[in-house]
Amino acid sequence: MTLEVIAAVLVGAAAVWLVLQPLIAPGRPSAPVFEPLDPEETPKGVALAALKEIEFDRETGKLSDEDYAYLKGKYTGVALEALRAESAEQAARGDSAAGGGLGDVEVMIAARVRALRSAATSAPPGAPSCPTCGPRPEADAVFCSTCARRLRQGGACAGCGAALGPASRYCERCGAGVAA
Amino acid sequence: MTLLGQFALWAAFLIAVWCAVIAFSGRWQGRPELAATVTRSVYAVFGCLVVASLALWKGLITHDFNIEYVAAYTSRNLPPYYIVSAFWAGQKGSLLFWAVVLSLFASLAQLLTPRRNADLMPYVAGVTSAVAAFFVSVMLFGASPFERLGYTPADGRGLNPQLQNVGMVIHPPMLYLGYISITIPFAFAIAALLSRRLDTGWIHAIRKWTLVSWLFLSIGITLGMWWAYVELGWGGYWAWDPVENASFLPWLTMTAFLHSVMIQEKRGMLKRWNLGLIVGTFLLSIFGTFITRSGVIASVHSFTQSNVGYFFLAFLVVAAVLSFTLLYTRWPLLEADVQLESMLSREAAFLFNNLLLVGIAFSVLWGTLFPILSEAVRGSKITVGPPFFNRVNVPLGLLLLALTGIGPLIAWRKASTANLRRQFVTPVSAGAATLVVLLAAGVRDLYPVMTFTLAGFVAGTVLQEFYRGIRARRRMHGESVPVAFLRLIERNRRRYGGYIVHVGVLIYFVAFAGMAFKVEREATLKPGESVELRSPFGHTYTFTQVGISQYEALNRVVSAATVQVTVDGKPAGLLTSEKRQHVDSFKRPTFEPSTEVGIRSGLREDLYLVFAGAVGGTEEAVYRFNINPLVWWVWFGGFVLAFGGIVTMWPGGGPTIARTRQAQGGYGVALVGAGKETDR
Amino acid sequence: MTDQAGSRTPGRRDFLRAGLALVILPPVQDSLSGRGDLGTVRDPSALGRPLAPTDPAENAAEIQAIELKLACNCGCTLDVFTCRTTDFSCTYSPRLHREVLALREQGLSAQQVLDAFVAKYGEKALMAPKPRGFNLAGYLLPGVAITTAGAALTWLISRRRAVAAAAGPSAAAPEVQASDEELARLQRALDEVDD
Missing domain, CATH: 2.60.98 (Tick-borne Encephalitis virus Glycoprotein; domain 1)
Known part of the structure; x- marks a missing residue:
């Protein structure tokens, strides 16, 4: 009986701690990570898969020539549009690897590495931050010296002064939200 | 251990309510610590329910007959595996089983869903927790498995002999797994509606879950037929019993969803319909539980009946009202992207397939409830037995079987006459050949002859699909026949796995028709x-x-x-x-x-x-x-169906876009681009 | 040679043949036990209710056909024939069976027996309600609903098609506006798709 009460108290305490821990001790909330779509689920991927399927359906005799021409034209247009949008995005990002089909994960990892490095070495608190390349060491710069994009001021957490990564919505040291 | 068990139930209930309240308040948006609380509550509820389950199992294994549930469903001389299965043999235990599996699925949904759906997940947690809180509250306020007796019997009553069967050890859990897993797609649907993120994101997130619940339902229903056949002893496997019907209803609507969701993915149509199907499937699964447990309709499953049925009725009404209200308020956001272009397109075939599946579901529901309706309207009791259901549903089933053969032959978007002729010649000849053989053999019964003929037609369709697919791959990729066959299935698992399922379905039909003789x-x-x-x-x-x-x-x-x-x-x-x-x-x-x-x-x-x-x-x-x-x-058809289902849901598959090479290259280039020293 | 065969130790082939025979041939009972005097079981109480021997006449096909159409009222959801040959604790179905036999002995036809049951027990005595009156709704509503919905769907689709046709010939393949460089890039992207 006593043992059971102790077990019940332990279970209850463990459950309550598990649930309330983020509120009581908001130490390290895992920052929401942006996870890109699988390449197959992007507009480009969907259009490419559709083009492949059209070829296959014609080969199996499902599509008449007329329908094939129509669908092929339509989805080629969609695919080209997706490719153009992708290039435009990459150009906007100032990516030297345009056309290489650089995935979002890689951009993220690279940006993250840059942010950590510069934060660890030279970025003073309150330094401006580039949307692509992270916090910059030059306190009075207006444009990024790496990619020439306009810098965002105050790339540091208002709460604890830690440097913020690009597109951070929460400080990764203290968990405070970042005002957009 | 009943104290611990009861305590764990209360803890699970309170945490689940807390989770649902925070989640539906929406305050977690922009406050990661609240979002984290919501997610962790799901895990905590699961933990508490595991503790409660272990407490009940301990009571069962140690023969603690002071616990009412243990005394009612086990005895000292019950074989050990039935002691384990006694956990879900009775009303109260099966409620706990349901709750614990639901919270397991809810935790898996939180863990396994890709992070890009992070802003749906607290809502998902809210829905699953609300459902879990309901089930736990039924136990706390209606039927507690931890209730103690005023005395301790020397031995328990033992398990109902009809439940002392291997089929009964696995059939209920399988069916419950099917029923329960429907909650997850439902939760995603509600989350998508609440957050107004009604693009295809939630559809992708639930793709596997819908297949999982469909597969469990299929296996559960087939095992149920097997159990009825070997254990109930009336000589058949399907009697249109209300409980059988109750398991069949969500299967039908889920099957409809699995078809129509492909149209939404490919063409951006039927968004409202698909949401409605998911919500409807969930409500039907709750309705099934209500039917099974309330005893409002006479059934062979009387061993789980009690007054808790009315808890389910109340829950059913509340869930239905809330879901459909929500669907109504988001109606304008669910505009279709594309309109249907031709009657003879595969979309149209899919629409008619959905119409039939939902129509059969309606007809089964109608027949199940008709005795109640008739009594209410005319005041006279009637029996609605197998002859009624066969008369109404066999023609519909045959139409569905025909569509199983027709649908795959029609291309997406538009199908021309010449194209149709080319597609239909072989399957129709296969059906006709079957008919000739049957007539020559002297079979004259209308429905069986139609069933076998259509089965021949569907078999022709599937074979032709595989044959042409292999031929196309050989031409396009120069593969050998076995390689082409395997790649064909691997690269389009949903289509060709689906065809395997169709084969399973046609085997079922043939077997069912056999029983006419x-x-x-x-x-x-x-x-x-x-x-x-x-x-x-x-x-x-x-x-x-x-x-x-x-x-x-x-x-x-x-x-x-x-x-x-x-x-x-x-x-x-x-x-x-x-x-x-x-x-x-x-x-x-x-x-x-x-x-x-x-x-x-x-x-x-x-x-x-x-x-x-x-x-x-x-x-x-x-x-x-x-x-x-x-x-x-029938059993073989079940195997084929389950195999096809597993092929369809096996991870991976589909055309893949090569990216490993790119990723490495991109990483190096990006670092160079940043102007930092790299050690490439 | 032949007289030695009997004493010869069985060869491997004989052994295999004997083993194979054991596997393939079903076990066959040499003689039937219990022929002659009727044995009694040790514990008749374990057999449930003692039954009366059935007369082949009471299991005639037409009796069975009638009973398959009559519902047992013990709450089993089965028909009289299936219930009385399945659920041996049921006391209703054997009684209903006797009633059917009695009615048949009075010279009633199958339909008359069914009618007599309906007159005595109400309409719930039939496994499926007669398709007339309100019951017709039970039989017809699903079919009517599906047909109506199907017709509505067909109409809707053909109307949309007409509207689309009036809007212009959509069937013409859309012109693809793209430079050679873009097309080459699309081809590269397509080649990267492993299907």
């Missing part, structure tokens, strides 16, 4: 006397009474009656059916004697022997003999 007969035989039955396949079976022997087994006294079988005059061994008088550990009888049928299963027909009883305690026995054609094929 079953032969049954009652006879009283003294030892040495025999009875003759002629089977639909033209064999003559002779059953000669051998005798009755009695012996004691672990928890029962067995009376085994044996007949000798000859086929067309040739001896074919013995067949035994048993009467089992179950006893507790003091040798006191616990239940009415139950009957264990003797079955000899074959590819063509099953011999099915039921020992009704003896005349005046002598070896003169009363039997029912059944010859059931094609029953083996």
